[in-house]
Amino acid sequence: MNPDPVDQLGARLFEAARSEAIPRGAEQRALEAARREIGQKSSRKALSSSRRNWLAAAACVALAAGAALLLRPKDASLGISAEPPTIAHSRPTPPIAPRVEMPSETAATVRSNPVAPQSAPSAGPMAARLAPASLSDEVSALKVASTALSGGDPQAALAALDRYDRVLKGQKLRAEATLIRIEALSRAGQSEAASALAQRFVAQNPGNPLVDRARSFVHE
Amino acid sequence: MPDIAASRDEVIGIPSKPFRVGLGQAATSKLSIDSLVAQHYTFVWRILRGLGLSRADAEDATQQVFMIAARKLDDIDPDRARSFVYGAALRVANNARRGLRRRREVLSDETSDEPEPDFRGPEKLAELVQARQLLAQVLDEMPEKHRRLIILAELEQLEVPEIAALEGIPVGTAASRLRVAREKFRAVLGTRRDQNPFGDEP
Numbered sequence A: 001m002n003p004d005p006v007d008q009l010g011a012r013l014f015e016a017a018r019s020e021a022i023p024r025g026a027e028q029r030a031l032e033a034a035r036r037e038i039g040q041k042s043s044r045k046a047l048s049s050s051r052r053n054w055l056a057a058a059a060c061v062a063l064a065a066g067a068a069l070l071l072r073p074k075d076a077s078l079g080i081s082a083e084p085p086t087i088a089h090s091r092p093t094p095p096i097a098p099r100v101e102m103p104s105e106t107a108a109t110v111r112s113n114p115v116a117p118q119s120a121p122s123a124g125p126m127a128a129r130l131a132p133a134s135l136s137d138e139v140s141a142l143k144v145a146s147t148a149l150s151g152g153d154p155q156a157a158l159a160a161l162d163r164y165d166r167v168l169k170g171q172k173l174r175a176e177a178t179l180i181r182i183e184a185l186s187r188a189g190q191s192e193a194a195s196a197l198a199q200r201f202v203a204q205n206p207g208n209p210l211v212d213r214a215r216s217f218v219h220e
Numbered sequence B: 001m002p003d004i005a006a007s008r009d010e011v012i013g014i015p016s017k018p019f020r021v022g023l024g025q026a027a028t029s030k031l032s033i034d035s036l037v038a039q040h041y042t043f044v045w046r047i048l049r050g051l052g053l054s055r056a057d058a059e060d061a062t063q064q065v066f067m068i069a070a071r072k073l074d075d076i077d078p079d080r081a082r083s084f085v086y087g088a089a090l091r092v093a094n095n096a097r098r099g100l101r102r103r104r105e106v107l108s109d110e111t112s113d114e115p116e117p118d119f120r121g122p123e124k125l126a127e128l129v130q131a132r133q134l135l136a137q138v139l140d141e142m143p144e145k146h147r148r149l150i151i152l153a154e155l156e157q158l159e160v161p162e163i164a165a166l167e168g169i170p171v172g173t174a175a176s177r178l179r180v181a182r183e184k185f186r187a188v189l190g191t192r193r194d195q196n197p198f199g200d201e202p
Helices: A005-018 A026-071 A074-080 A104-112 A125-129 A135-150 A154-168 A174-187 A191-204 A211-215 B004-012 B022-028 B033-050 B055-071 B078-098 B107-111 B122-140 B144-155 B160-167 B171-190
Strands: none
Touching (some): A005 B122, A005 B144, A005 B171, A026 A135, A026 A154, A026 B033, A026 B055, A135 A154, A135 A174, A154 A174, A174 A211, A191 A211, B033 B055, B033 B078, B078 B160, B122 B144, B122 B171, B144 B160, B160 B171
């Protein structure tokens, strides 16, 4: 018995679909994106852990300073009580601060500026000497942020945008980057910050076609 | 001193030296991201194509699936890795289809720059492109749950127990649902027989 023509046609359609080649380099690009994701996850973990440790260390120093003031003998406090408790302003010392395991680059960032650990580990004079980023570089960088955002990870998107600002010093797609940042902030629950940034964007870019989109994030 | 050039490469997606942070973790995981991508990339990409995404959207969506997998790598049971990426692919496909970028395939997009594995000239290529378009149209007319089963059975050529495991349904349910799906597929394709891209061939 001959097979049904419809069944035969269906089989050939699926055969044609199976023969479709995946876009060249797509698998490698996905692998690189996934590896970056793992790297960002580890960085976030290390940063979060270091913040906690620094806070704990600062609290220990403050407690020690307070205890020293309370336990100081009366005659001593009468004599030199005007001297400020300088220990409260000193940096936490290694014996107090728990050891933090992290990549050297991240650790250097945190050590140099524990209050703002996100600030530019790589935005030094060397970065300034690099050639300006090409449009293609900027597009690629923003694609990383946009992919993270559409993948439901606004924190990763914000991290990617930070790197766009810091490492690439992107200029050509600054408006687009700002708009992605507004949306990422909003999705990360920082709606006030998103609104404020959107307001600034609207005020500074009145003729930009992205203004309408930005305006939708402004709280009335 | 931080490696500025390497940092910049990472930002724009160029593979730099081994990830200073990432590789260590991946290497100690039960499942490595490299093997996950190597084993399941084609599966995920074809599923997404079968669910109606264009070539470009399927690539973006497949990348998202593996980014999600990378974040959850430590939690993925290696024996259920395919189920994990399948579930992620369905969710990403739903989001993508709800988004703004869903487009109908056009010939120029389909042909793109990819050589066909069995390329035998422009006529054969056009035939293949038309066949894929017809398949996409037929699948578009099917209910989602039947469409998924048809894709798994006919495109991926999986057995019923494997389909049941991926769909998270009993084998009997999968078998009866697949039977209905095949009937629907056949019925829809029957109305489009005049579009047979293979001409007089069966």
